[in-house]
Amino acid sequence: MIIAVDGPTASGKGTIAKALAAHFGIPHLDTGLLYRAVGRQVALCGGDPDDAADALAACDFDEALLADPVLRDEATGSLASRVSTHPAVRAALFERQRAFATQGAGAVLDGRDIGTVIAPDATVKLFVTASVDARAHRRWREMIGRLGADSAPPLATIAADLAARDARDAGRSSAPLVAAPDAVMLDTSALDAAGAIAAAIAIVERAIAEKG
Numbered sequence: 001m002i003i004a005v006d007g008p009t010a011s012g013k014g015t016i017a018k019a020l021a022a023h024f025g026i027p028h029l030d031t032g033l034l035y036r037a038v039g040r041q042v043a044l045c046g047g048d049p050d051d052a053a054d055a056l057a058a059c060d061f062d063e064a065l066l067a068d069p070v071l072r073d074e075a076t077g078s079l080a081s082r083v084s085t086h087p088a089v090r091a092a093l094f095e096r097q098r099a100f101a102t103q104g105a106g107a108v109l110d111g112r113d114i115g116t117v118i119a120p121d122a123t124v125k126l127f128v129t130a131s132v133d134a135r136a137h138r139r140w141r142e143m144i145g146r147l148g149a150d151s152a153p154p155l156a157t158i159a160a161d162l163a164a165r166d167a168r169d170a171g172r173s174s175a176p177l178v179a180a181p182d183a184v185m186l187d188t189s190a191l192d193a194a195g196a197i198a199a200a201i202a203i204v205e206r207a208i209a210e211k212g
Contacts, residue, residue: 001106001208002102002109002122003017003020003026003106003107003109003124004109004115005110005128006112006114006177006179006183007112007127008129009081009135009139009162009165010136010162011128011129011135013128014030015193016110016188016196016200017108017109019197020200020204021107023201026107027103027108029097029107029109030110030111031093031097031112031114032080032110032111033071034093034096034097035089035093036076036079036080037065037071038058038061038080039079039082040065040068040079041061042083043076045057049082055082077161078165081168084112084169084172085172087173090117097109097111097118098118101118112169112175112177113175116178116180124184124203125180126200126204127179128186128188128200129185129186129189131189136159139158140152
Protein backbone atom coordinates (compact mmCIF):
# COMPACT_ATOMS: atom_id res chain seq x y z
CA MET A 1 0.00 0.00 0.00
CA ILE A 2 1.36 3.40 -1.00
CA ILE A 3 -0.17 6.54 0.49
CA ALA A 4 0.74 9.80 -1.25
CA VAL A 5 0.29 13.00 0.75
CA ASP A 6 0.86 16.21 -1.18
CA GLY A 7 0.28 19.85 -0.37
CA PRO A 8 1.89 23.24 0.22
CA THR A 9 4.18 24.21 3.08
CA ALA A 10 2.63 24.22 6.59
CA SER A 11 -0.63 22.65 5.42
CA GLY A 12 -0.20 19.85 7.96
CA LYS A 13 0.77 17.19 5.44
CA GLY A 14 3.87 16.12 7.37
CA THR A 15 1.97 15.63 10.62
CA ILE A 16 -0.75 13.75 8.77
CA ALA A 17 1.72 11.55 6.89
CA LYS A 18 3.55 10.56 10.09
CA ALA A 19 0.26 9.70 11.78
CA LEU A 20 -0.91 7.64 8.81
CA ALA A 21 2.37 5.70 8.79
CA ALA A 22 2.01 4.94 12.50
CA HIS A 23 -1.66 3.98 12.15
CA PHE A 24 -1.12 1.58 9.24
CA GLY A 25 2.31 0.32 10.36
CA ILE A 26 4.31 1.32 7.29
CA PRO A 27 7.41 3.56 6.92
CA HIS A 28 7.24 7.29 6.22
CA LEU A 29 9.43 9.56 4.12
CA ASP A 30 9.35 13.35 4.25
CA THR A 31 10.56 13.98 0.71
CA GLY A 32 10.81 17.70 1.34
CA LEU A 33 13.69 16.97 3.69
CA LEU A 34 15.72 15.72 0.72
CA TYR A 35 15.28 19.05 -1.06
CA ARG A 36 16.07 20.91 2.15
CA ALA A 37 19.30 18.94 2.38
CA VAL A 38 20.19 19.91 -1.19
CA GLY A 39 19.43 23.56 -0.46
CA ARG A 40 21.49 23.44 2.72
CA GLN A 41 24.39 21.77 0.91
CA VAL A 42 24.38 24.51 -1.73
CA ALA A 43 24.62 27.11 1.04
CA LEU A 44 27.42 25.21 2.81
CA CYS A 45 29.37 25.11 -0.46
CA GLY A 46 28.79 28.80 -1.14
CA GLY A 47 26.83 28.01 -4.29
CA ASP A 48 23.80 29.59 -5.91
CA PRO A 49 20.50 27.70 -5.39
CA ASP A 50 19.17 29.26 -8.59
CA ASP A 51 22.07 27.81 -10.60
CA ALA A 52 21.19 24.34 -11.94
CA ALA A 53 24.79 23.08 -11.85
CA ASP A 54 25.34 24.15 -8.23
CA ALA A 55 22.04 22.60 -7.17
CA LEU A 56 22.72 19.32 -8.98
CA ALA A 57 26.17 19.02 -7.42
CA ALA A 58 24.59 19.44 -3.98
CA CYS A 59 22.41 16.33 -4.53
CA ASP A 60 25.47 14.31 -3.53
CA PHE A 61 25.06 15.39 0.10
CA ASP A 62 26.22 13.33 3.06
CA GLU A 63 23.34 11.32 4.58
CA ALA A 64 24.26 12.72 8.00
CA LEU A 65 22.99 16.10 6.80
CA LEU A 66 19.41 14.81 7.00
CA ALA A 67 19.68 14.89 10.81
CA ASP A 68 20.80 18.55 10.91
CA PRO A 69 18.12 20.63 12.73
CA VAL A 70 19.01 23.58 10.50
CA LEU A 71 17.06 21.83 7.75
CA ARG A 72 13.85 22.85 9.54
CA ASP A 73 14.68 26.56 9.45
CA GLU A 74 12.65 28.93 7.27
CA ALA A 75 15.77 30.00 5.39
CA THR A 76 16.52 26.40 4.44
CA GLY A 77 12.92 25.92 3.37
CA SER A 78 13.27 28.81 0.95
CA LEU A 79 16.48 27.32 -0.43
CA ALA A 80 14.70 23.98 -0.89
CA SER A 81 11.93 25.65 -2.88
CA ARG A 82 14.53 27.27 -5.15
CA VAL A 83 16.63 24.18 -5.85
CA SER A 84 13.48 22.11 -6.46
CA THR A 85 12.70 24.14 -9.58
CA HIS A 86 15.60 22.49 -11.43
CA PRO A 87 14.51 19.40 -13.44
CA ALA A 88 17.97 17.84 -12.99
CA VAL A 89 17.64 18.00 -9.20
CA ARG A 90 14.21 16.38 -9.28
CA ALA A 91 15.52 13.66 -11.58
CA ALA A 92 18.49 13.02 -9.29
CA LEU A 93 16.23 12.50 -6.27
CA PHE A 94 13.50 10.56 -8.10
CA GLU A 95 14.97 7.06 -7.77
CA ARG A 96 15.61 7.47 -4.04
CA GLN A 97 11.97 8.40 -3.48
CA ARG A 98 10.59 5.76 -5.82
CA ALA A 99 12.62 3.00 -4.15
CA PHE A 100 11.25 4.04 -0.76
CA ALA A 101 7.67 4.05 -2.06
CA THR A 102 7.84 0.54 -3.50
CA GLN A 103 9.53 -1.22 -0.60
CA GLY A 104 7.95 -4.14 1.25
CA ALA A 105 4.33 -3.65 2.23
CA GLY A 106 4.40 -0.04 1.08
CA ALA A 107 4.99 3.38 2.56
CA VAL A 108 3.65 6.85 3.19
CA LEU A 109 5.40 9.71 1.39
CA ASP A 110 4.63 13.39 1.74
CA GLY A 111 5.78 16.15 -0.57
CA ARG A 112 4.57 18.14 -3.55
CA ASP A 113 4.66 15.68 -6.45
CA ILE A 114 4.13 12.27 -4.83
CA GLY A 115 0.73 11.52 -6.35
CA THR A 116 1.59 13.00 -9.73
CA VAL A 117 5.23 11.97 -10.33
CA ILE A 118 6.82 9.78 -7.65
CA ALA A 119 3.92 7.39 -7.07
CA PRO A 120 1.14 7.96 -9.62
CA ASP A 121 0.10 4.38 -8.84
CA ALA A 122 -0.44 5.13 -5.14
CA THR A 123 -3.27 3.27 -3.42
CA VAL A 124 -4.55 6.49 -1.90
CA LYS A 125 -3.71 10.10 -2.75
CA LEU A 126 -4.37 13.01 -0.42
CA PHE A 127 -3.90 16.67 -1.26
CA VAL A 128 -3.72 18.58 2.02
CA THR A 129 -4.26 22.31 1.83
CA ALA A 130 -5.06 25.32 4.01
CA SER A 131 -5.30 29.07 3.60
CA VAL A 132 -2.10 31.12 3.65
CA ASP A 133 -3.37 32.87 6.79
CA ALA A 134 -3.94 29.60 8.65
CA ARG A 135 -0.58 28.20 7.55
CA ALA A 136 1.28 31.38 8.50
CA HIS A 137 -0.21 31.34 11.99
CA ARG A 138 0.77 27.68 12.44
CA ARG A 139 4.33 28.27 11.33
CA TRP A 140 4.57 31.43 13.44
CA ARG A 141 3.42 29.60 16.60
CA GLU A 142 5.82 26.74 15.84
CA MET A 143 8.74 29.13 15.46
CA ILE A 144 7.89 31.03 18.63
CA GLY A 145 7.88 27.71 20.49
CA ARG A 146 11.22 26.72 18.98
CA LEU A 147 13.05 30.06 18.82
CA GLY A 148 11.24 32.26 21.31
CA ALA A 149 9.05 35.31 20.66
CA ASP A 150 12.02 37.64 20.28
CA SER A 151 13.73 35.51 17.61
CA ALA A 152 10.77 34.38 15.53
CA PRO A 153 10.17 36.37 12.32
CA PRO A 154 7.05 38.56 12.08
CA LEU A 155 3.81 36.87 11.05
CA ALA A 156 3.58 39.03 7.92
CA THR A 157 7.05 37.94 6.82
CA ILE A 158 6.13 34.29 7.21
CA ALA A 159 2.89 34.78 5.26
CA ALA A 160 4.72 36.53 2.42
CA ASP A 161 7.33 33.76 2.29
CA LEU A 162 4.63 31.07 2.14
CA ALA A 163 2.82 32.87 -0.68
CA ALA A 164 6.09 33.21 -2.61
CA ARG A 165 6.84 29.50 -2.13
CA ASP A 166 3.35 28.56 -3.29
CA ALA A 167 3.79 30.58 -6.48
CA ARG A 168 7.25 29.13 -7.11
CA ASP A 169 6.15 25.54 -6.45
CA ALA A 170 3.00 25.78 -8.55
CA GLY A 171 4.70 27.65 -11.39
CA ARG A 172 7.80 25.53 -11.95
CA SER A 173 7.99 23.65 -15.25
CA SER A 174 9.08 20.35 -13.70
CA ALA A 175 6.63 18.52 -11.41
CA PRO A 176 4.65 21.58 -10.26
CA LEU A 177 2.64 21.52 -7.06
CA VAL A 178 -0.79 20.35 -8.22
CA ALA A 179 -3.36 17.88 -6.98
CA ALA A 180 -3.52 14.59 -8.89
CA PRO A 181 -6.86 14.17 -10.68
CA ASP A 182 -7.78 11.28 -8.37
CA ALA A 183 -6.53 12.87 -5.14
CA VAL A 184 -8.90 13.48 -2.24
CA MET A 185 -8.77 17.10 -1.09
CA LEU A 186 -8.42 17.79 2.64
CA ASP A 187 -8.63 21.42 3.77
CA THR A 188 -7.16 21.74 7.26
CA SER A 189 -7.69 25.50 7.68
CA ALA A 190 -10.27 25.02 10.44
CA LEU A 191 -8.88 21.76 11.87
CA ASP A 192 -6.44 21.15 14.68
CA ALA A 193 -3.86 18.37 14.35
CA ALA A 194 -6.08 15.70 15.90
CA GLY A 195 -9.00 16.63 13.66
CA ALA A 196 -6.86 16.64 10.52
CA ILE A 197 -5.34 13.26 11.37
CA ALA A 198 -8.76 11.73 12.08
CA ALA A 199 -10.10 13.04 8.77
CA ALA A 200 -7.09 11.67 6.87
CA ILE A 201 -7.36 8.23 8.45
CA ALA A 202 -11.06 8.11 7.58
CA ILE A 203 -10.30 9.05 3.96
CA VAL A 204 -7.65 6.34 3.62
CA GLU A 205 -9.77 3.65 5.29
CA ARG A 206 -12.70 4.52 3.06
CA ALA A 207 -10.51 4.37 -0.05
CA ILE A 208 -9.09 1.00 0.97
CA ALA A 209 -12.58 -0.37 1.59
CA GLU A 210 -13.80 0.86 -1.80
CA LYS A 211 -10.85 -0.81 -3.54
CA GLY A 212 -11.45 -4.05 -1.70
